[in-house]
Amino acid sequence: MTAERILVVGGAGYIGAHTCKALALAGFLPVTYDNLSTGHRDFVRWGPLVEGDIRDAAAVAAAVRTHGAVAAIHFAGSAYVGESMVNPAKYYENNVVGSLSLLNGLRAAGCDKLVFSSTCAVYGQPEHMPIDESVPTVPVNPYGQSKRMVEHMLADFGMAYGLKSVVLRYFNACGADLAGELGELRDPETHIIPRALMTLQGYIDDFAVFGSDFPTPDGTAVRDYIHVVDLADAHVLALQRLLRGETGGTFNLGTGEGYSIRQVLGVIEDVTGLRLPEVVGGRRAGDPAILVANATRARDELGFETRHSGLRQIIETAWRWHLRAHPRRNAPVGAVAAEVVAADVVAADAVGRRASR
């Protein structure tokens, strides 16, 4: 029996590539459609790569037809909260205009099933935690706003054209492939866990905690960190639901546990045995104080469970990946993507940086 083909849009990126691996393990053939703007050619290992942009609807339609894709998963977009505050045009262009074009391309080719990467940033800063899917969406940054607009588009396309979609609102994706094959690799890197680890490796010298005056127990922002392998598995469950002909829906994906930045950095120091600089800067514009998921609906309706999202396992897998992916101190991060080797060079280096505790 030939494997069903799934168009994985943005499949060369961090979460997309982990999902391609999970799809392959579940018996699907992932066909990655990506413009490689932030993705990596060498992350595409479980199926073919079609190089293309979501803003090219004809190319999307051609990719669906050529490969016979029965459904699509849409990861492509711009995803930095801070950047969206200073360059909202990029977010409305790539995330909103791009998604509209993608939907038109899928429709033209008769592909009527879609799983969409949304975010807890659609909620803004709700008053009560944890956040379930019925909480009103009041985004506080253009990134979250752009994702919410796409969610509306999906609902309208569902009613008018019969598109069946599952919206997955992830909280903070983190960690790395358990076998060390994939991980976070961005240039520039803005996310807290990889930035802290790269600081310990000597790649980043301006690491700071952004804000210590939030209304949280220790004053630093609280997030719900979910392992990327758990997220990848959730996409397979969502896809299978659509392929069974069941209705779509909107689901939070998180653990229900919130950790402050200080707590995260404490576990990082514990796992690595290294000390981070204690620098506190101002708040980053657009950052909510606390975001923690109520993911009961995903558990009850998708059968979703987190299996790898303990904070320690998240950091252990991320650290292992960083030791392999960034073997050369001061090398541009993107440039070493293809040379995921020589872990012991950095391991030895890291031992040299070990500070007394």
Ligand SMILES: NC(=O)c1ccc[n+]([C@@H]2O[C@H](COP(=O)([O-])OP(=O)(O)OC[C@H]3O[C@@H](n4cnc5c(N)ncnc54)[C@H](O)[C@@H]3O)[C@@H](O)[C@H]2O)c1
């Ligand atoms: N990382 C997180 O914590 C997180 C949390 C919630 C939601 N999300 C969402 O999940 C998705 C994936 O995030 P990620 O962290 O893997 O990011 P990523 O940047 O690693 O992946 C995005 C991928 O999309 C591709 N892409 C971007 N614009 C494109 C375009 N116009 N045409 C074709 N391909 C394009 C990139 O090359 C890249 O491979 C994003 O939509 C993001 O908003 C991420």
Ligand SMILES: O=c1ccn([C@@H]2O[C@H](COP(=O)(O)OP(=O)(O)O[C@H]3O[C@H](CO)[C@@H](O)[C@H](O)[C@H]3O)[C@@H](O)[C@H]2O)c(=O)[nH]1
């Ligand atoms: O060097 C750093 C980097 C980040 N932070 C803080 O750490 C927290 C988490 O930041 P980050 O890791 O950048 O994640 P978020 O801003 O929460 O955004 C991520 O998580 C969102 C869901 O919360 C997703 O939608 C986004 O795509 C994804 O980038 C925030 O308070 C940041 O200000 C620091 O203090 N120092």
